[in-house]
Amino acid sequence: xxxxxxxxxxxxxxxxxxxxxxxxxxxxxxxxxxxxxxxxxxxxxxxxxxxxxxxxxxxxxxxxxxxxxxxxxxxxxxxxxxxxxxxxxxxxxxxxxxxxxxxxxxxxxxxxxxxxxxxxxxxxxxxxxxxxxxxxxxxxxxxxxxxxxxxxxxxxxxxxxxxxxxxxxxxxxxxxxxxxxxxxxxxxxxxxxxxxxxxxxxxxxxxxxxxxxxxxxxxxxxxxxxxxxxxxxxxxxxxxxxxxxxxxxxxxxxxxxxxxxxxxxxxxxxxxxxxxxxxxxxxxxxxxxxxxxxxxxxxxxx
Ligand code: ASP
Numbered sequence: 001x002x003x004x005x006x007x008x009x010x011x012x013x014x015x016x017x018x019x020x021x022x023x024x025x026x027x028x029x030x031x032x033x034x035x036x037x038x039x040x041x042x043x044x045x046x047x048x049x050x051x052x053x054x055x056x057x058x059x060x061x062x063x064x065x066x067x068x069x070x071x072x073x074x075x076x077x078x079x080x081x082x083x084x085x086x087x088x089x090x091x092x093x094x095x096x097x098x099x100x101x102x103x104x105x106x107x108x109x110x111x112x113x114x115x116x117x118x119x120x121x122x123x124x125x126x127x128x129x130x131x132x133x134x135x136x137x138x139x140x141x142x143x144x145x146x147x148x149x150x151x152x153x154x155x156x157x158x159x160x161x162x163x164x165x166x167x168x169x170x171x172x173x174x175x176x177x178x179x180x181x182x183x184x185x186x187x188x189x190x191x192x193x194x195x196x197x198x199x200x201x202x203x204x205x206x207x208x209x210x211x212x213x214x215x216x217x218x219x220x221x222x223x224x225x226x227x228x229x230x231x232x233x234x235x236x237x238x239x240x241x242x243x244x245x246x247x248x249x250x251x252x253x254x255x256x257x258x259x260x261x262x263x264x265x266x267x268x269x270x271x272x273x274x275x276x277x278x279x280x281x282x283x284x285x286x287x288x289x290x291x292x293x294x295x296x297x298x299x300x301x302x
Pocket of ligand 1: 118124160161214215217254255256
């Protein structure tokens with residue numbers, strides 16, 4: 001599970017269906033006998049906690065490594081770390097790493113299933129899957145996503161979430177537009193063939209039913225260069241506020257939120273915000289991903 005760029009609609013539906021089965025509690029011990037290694041070499045709250053809960057509740061043995069408490073801090077390479085986890089019998093390695101391409105590199109050095117839990121500005125496939133699941137839950141199911149309009153708003157340039165969620169939304173049949181200043185758009189976005197709009201207001205005029213806000217990723221802005229004239233000006237065009245939700249749009253955000261920047265603080269937990277539902281969806285969806293990636297789902301079926 002390295003990227004969602006080539007994933008089919010049927011594959012997305014398979015994950016959604018299995019996640020629903022996991023959530024309804026019919027698949028206890030789905031990961032019994034499996035060893036899941038969580039290797040998080042960059043900060044995480046939601047992703048690491050929900051992968052750990054997903055693996056433990058489904059009966060897996062779980063090993064957690066961080067950068068500071070592993071031999072990475074002694075200079076061991078990523079490849080040697082992956083080979084070590086492989087030798088210890090890992091069935092799945094869930095990897096978060098600051099370098100784009102790290103998960104693909106890791107997958108070349110292990111027979112364990114490698115699940116990309118975020119690689120630099122690369123991909124974050126399980127985030128996009130849980131977003132589809134949460135949005136489907138709000139709209140009446142996965143099939144209900146087709147034909148809906150979603151605006152992905154903010155720091156697309158530095159966002160691995162954008163690079164996963166845009167293909168995922170499109171494969172689910174949604175129409176996608178971007179809202180961002182030109183300085184926060186990647187060069188490759190021309191090839192995505194999506195409208196680029198200047199403000200959240202324009203996105204609503206375009207017909208957006210869902211506003212998917214991205215975090216302004218200051219830690220990825222090289223040399224501390226902000227790429228925007230000021231946070232206040234950025235928020236005026238790309239910030240989601242109450243008046244936008246009053247139009248009926250739903251709010252999504254992968255977290256963590258810069259309150260008052262990409263989303264005004266008073267709407268983070270509004271009734272039209274799916275942010276808590278996105279987090280909650282992470283456990284069922286990540287259980288499903290672990291079961292599919294390790295083959296556990298087929299072993300249970302047999
Ligand atoms: N939590 C997400 C990620 O790890 C989004 C973010 O950090 O802004 O990519």
